[in-house]
Amino acid sequence: MTPATSLFTPVEADLRILADNLKQLVGNRHPILYAAAEHLFGAGGKRIRPAIVLLIARATMLEQDITSRHRRLAEITEMIHTASLVHDDVVDESQMRRGVSTVHSLFGNRIAVLAGDFLFAQSSWYLANLDNLEVVKLLSEVIMDLAAGEIQQGLNRFDTNISIETYLNKSYYKTASLIANSSKAAGILSDVSPETAEHLYNYGRHLGLAFQIVDDIFDFTSSVETLGKPVGSDLKSGNLTAPVLFALAEKPYLEVLIEREFAQEGDLEQALRLIQESQGIQQARELADHHAKLATEHIAVLPPSESRQALINMANYVLSRLY
């Protein structure tokens, strides 16, 4: 299995600059934000989102170097993502993320709400200062989608009637919108044609959906150590993902367990067993596969380059994690 970071070779130096810049940008106004920024933009993150932006920038600026606006867009993408994680942790009262204490548990509710607000606000401000209205619109849409996705997920808790379409729609809001719109924005900053911009959007959309489906499968197939949270956490909290929705068609008793919100002892364990016995996880794998393949088709419109290859590898890598 290829580690994610080795996929980023063409933009490794760019990502180092980005990490330093982010700590500077976020931390320079307040000591408490500096502490939060150190924590947030330190060693932990995988920086997949800015890496995609930078790879698209390089793959669309073949002859020339990428611009400072491409770099700023990559930073904004990571800021938006981080802001949404900080607020998600407040909302879900999470103590840990990726094995690291959350801002919410380290600094309290108060600072976590404010730090998230500040990161969102700062990303809007840097966005406006990119001086490109189209890009401002694309990324503002993302911030709205993130909030809408989180609200929708809350409303759909323990609802066994939601369709795979509703699930994909929510996954678009929560994960794919940011990758899709920032991929397109990176192309726009390179002055690609409107057709290419749409292909970049669709690359990001399908890649983001594949990411989310794979993450949701891990909730059932990974160990506590790799996940950094107990197996079946999503299911327990009523967040019904692809494996569950597929399994429901096969195992009617699953519906009973979910609708009583695992109230009786052994309910959650029994539900996890039913899902394992079903074709749900396999069908979810096929769905992830489908979206990853579509992603590679859309990115194929770019001229060949080391960066384009890295973007194709990214889609393959997502799937490789499943086997």
Added chain:
Amino acid sequence: MTPATSLFTPVEADLRILADNLKQLVGNRHPILYAAAEHLFGAGGKRIRPAIVLLIARATMLEQDITSRHRRLAEITEMIHTASLVHDDVVDESQMRRGVSTVHSLFGNRIAVLAGDFLFAQSSWYLANLDNLEVVKLLSEVIMDLAAGEIQQGLNRFDTNISIETYLNKSYYKTASLIANSSKAAGILSDVSPETAEHLYNYGRHLGLAFQIVDDIFDFTSSVETLGKPVGSDLKSGNLTAPVLFALAEKPYLEVLIEREFAQEGDLEQALRLIQESQGIQQARELADHHAKLATEHIAVLPPSESRQALINMANYVLSRLY
């Protein structure tokens, strides 16, 4: 005493349209947001901020009608203000605001954080769709200032060394920035000269500071019934405002009480008494007076009109509330 709303006569019809639009705009995506929007944009609010935007729009578009972009700016202004109130209530764990239950106490922490995020996100999105980069930049700055102001207020709790300048700076971030930048933006949408735009900014800045100082005085002079919260609430939470900072110069023992965070019985009552006995409240009144007067000077550059008069009256009204 003139009720605030009668100042709004020239834009009364505009404000009714605005109230309907806001409920529509915010509520149309999710039932829970619709409930929150009904609550937030219902009868309660004074709508001072959008009224100022609409009055400036009318005062700068004398011959023509105001545009849909002016109306949208007024709506955005109220959305940003409301979003910041929703998160302030989460951060401060407030149960009531203006005698009405907070979103946080009605719907829970979770929905309050998300509803605030959604309102901020939606305002950024509508902002981008005004198609005016200068306006986008001005209002993004506001969202950043609001977060920075709240953080600064948190950091300065019980710090008796802060100066009146620090206090005014924080008040600018928390209150005046929104009024100043949206006043300027309203002028920009009417194509005023850069000089006039600066005067509008300064009108809003001084008016906003006067507003905040008057509000801070009310924490000491009002009754529980008018305030909707106990007298001395700011002081108790360590938020040191103009009357306290002025009183500190006169009553050294106040410092002792504040620095031990009113730990001993009777400390808060004694501190309130010391402030009442000092010239602090009077000096704060003079400071509010000074800023309100500066506001009227800056707005005087506009040609005479019913709307300009309403903007002048607004500054006088702020002060009239004190006597």
